[in-house]
Amino acid sequence: MHLDLIDLRLFIHIAESPSLTKGAKRAFISPAAASARIKALEAQLNSQLLYRGSKGVKLTEAGQRLLKHARQIMLQVGYLRAEFSEYSASSSGHIRVFANTTAVTEFLPEALAGFQTENPSVTIDVQERLTQDIIQGVSEGSTDMGVIVGPTAAKDLQVLRFSTDRLVLVVPKGHLLDTCEPKKLRAALAFHLVGLEEAPTLQEFIRVQAEKLGEQLKWRIRVTSFESLCRMVEADIGIGVLPESVATRHSRTMGLSIIQLDETWAVREGYILIRQLEALPSYIRALISTLQLVPYRKR
Secondary structure (H helix, E strand, C coil): CCCCHHHHHHHHHHHHCCCHHHHHHHCCCCHHHHHHHHHHHHHHHCCCCEEEECCEEEECHHHHHHHHHHHHHHHHHHHHHHHHHCCCCCCCEEEEEEECHHHHHHHHHHHHHHHHHHCCCEEEEEEECCHHHHHHHHHHCCCCEEEEECCCCCCCCEEEEEEEEEEEEEEECCCCCCCCCCECHHHHCCCCEEEECCCHHHHHHHHHHHHHCCCCCCEEEEECCHHHHHHHHHCCCCEEEEEHHHHHHHHCCCCEEEEEECCHHHEEEEEEEECCHHHCCHHHHHHHHHHHHCCCCCC
16 A cells, blocks of 8 residues: 555645635645546545535544544654754654643743743644643644643543642632632532633533532622633622632732632642654754743743
């Protein structure tokens, strides 16, 4: 079997479109040539890869399997090229990172700033994703690495710890819960909560913990950023459950009190997800080292 990299790249473009015409355009070839290449690829693999319809194409089961392998192959080809480009005078690289909300807002900015200073020729594309999408992206090769804060069940991936944070209650100054003693989650569930639209993983985690207590969350409002959430709490719209690093930073400029949660699950680890560390080019390994070495202090 002889697989052509051009055919694999074309197949990925078509699968992601999902349209033969749009995929061909992305690959800079005509639709007729693209169709001929896909048919030849199907003949070589002795498998139908696409269901063709008037509204585009859909991957068959064989097509889904090929897409997974094609992405991994093209990812490794990219790593190979980047690795050898380091021997040239104008070495550069590109890193794709999928990260969840807490990682994007609280941990990556400091690490990326230091890394880019040391590696100005390396570009980084960070996309905020849900935890499950991050795991899938790393597994399928659509991203170089994932960064997750919170529980994760990533099978067949290397998981590297890089930080420790914890969830806390955030209440307005003078609130009934505003004392020095740690509180159980049950105490907070008597009040309305302010949530974050863009962090459904965190909200779902809290919902599950409440259900274990036989309780339901009472959402007052959901907003789009940690800062907006803290503003709502300051205005006594409701209380929040946040990473301590977020709460500490915003409490410096707002009338907030931070209450420790007396729950074993409140401690949240930060993880880097990769397929195989040794297979990554040196500049991606350097970014991973930077993430692991940055002293994440309460800000």
